Amino acid sequence: MNSYRIPEMAQKYMEYDMITKHTDLPHFPDYRARLLYAFLSKHSTFSNYSELFTLVTTLVQMGLDTHDMVSINNNVKEMRASRSRQLKVLAGDYFSGRFYYLLSHAGHIQLIGIISNAICEANRLKMNLYQLMKQLKMSADDYIKQTVEVKTQLFMAFAGFMEESVHGVWPEILRLFTQCEVLMQEINRSETAQQYRDGWGYWHIMQQASKEEKKHLQAEETDPSKLRSIWLKYKITPQLYQMLNASMKQLQDKLQTLDSKELGKELLQIGEPFMRYLSTPKAMEEI
Structure with a gap:
């Protein structure tokens, strides 16, 4: 079995001079990636795809997290800040778009739909979270619970792929x-x-x-x-x-x-x- 090397594989898609020079990126979701890889690599059917499935999921997560870093302040005029804002949008779109390419070329069309639905659900939950914050209706316990729920949506989509013993x-x-x-x-x-x-x-x-x-x-x-x-x-x-x-x-x-x-x-x-x-x-x- 191959050793875990998802962060190194993901660098190929994240280390572009324009991105690294002009903007910051979110933390790599390493714990969730390691978990998904560990479970899938033990699967009798999907073990050969554990790297691919984990890679595309983490790239989508990076895309969503990068978009979350975009400032909502439209009054920013300073050139560097404006460029960083634009690149976060583009980088987030690029990371998210890679999963379509990688999965379609590998023939896993069904998984594209599953992950796409998970993206929609993550964004819906995120909007609910932001709305509660804006209305000052958020409790501390709900903040943790809903933040965790948002962060797990993409990875939770693989529940149906798990072996019966760990499902x-x-x-x-x-x-x-x-x-x-x-x-x-x-x-x-x-x-x-x-x-x-x-x-x-x-x-x-x-x-x-x-x-x-x-x-x-x-x-x-x-x-x-x-x-x-x-x-x-x-x-x-x-x-x-x-x-x-x-x-x-x-x-x-x-x-x-x-x-x-x-x-x-x-x-x-x-x-x-x-x-x-x-x-x-x-x-x-x-x-």
Whole structure:
């Protein structure tokens, strides 16, 4: 069986001078890609297509995530920012378009339809998420749940491709891995106070904050020191570490129920970065 090399294969489609020089790209969805590859590579029928199916799915995900990075501010006039915005749109379209080409040339026309439907569902869920945010009707718990749901849609589309022995556990394992991934990103966000309005901490505080604190959070320009004091008051980072620790324990318990010990061991290795993250002095202090 070939070793996992999806990121290297994807670089062929992502490393263009015009893109890398003028714009940033989102993080590669490596945990979800590794999961899909691990499950498909054990399949008696689809093992020979595990690389192709995983590659096209991650390229589509990169396309969707790249589009999410496009600024909605139409007043940007500075040349570099405008070019970066345009290239994000084009790069997202290009990444998404590659899956049509690769699958059609390999003769997997049915899968094009399956992934296309998953793209539509992911975008529908994303619009619902944005609408709730805009209306300030989002709870902190719903933010995590819906973010995970959006991020898993493309990969969840392969549920019907799984062997019968793992068909029932695929959705839950995918959800738990993605939840750990989201929580780890939220911890990094909380520690740097970057894009705080989009994160779990913001919605958690908005549920409990005083009128004055809410006003400060919603202001166009915020005082970083005041923002940090609010973050510390509501213990945002410690709570996120505790949530990640709880999710990781759920994941470990779920993996122990797998009939295939080989697959279980491989999935535990995929989750090792979460364990290393939780074993740092900072995490141990917060947990």
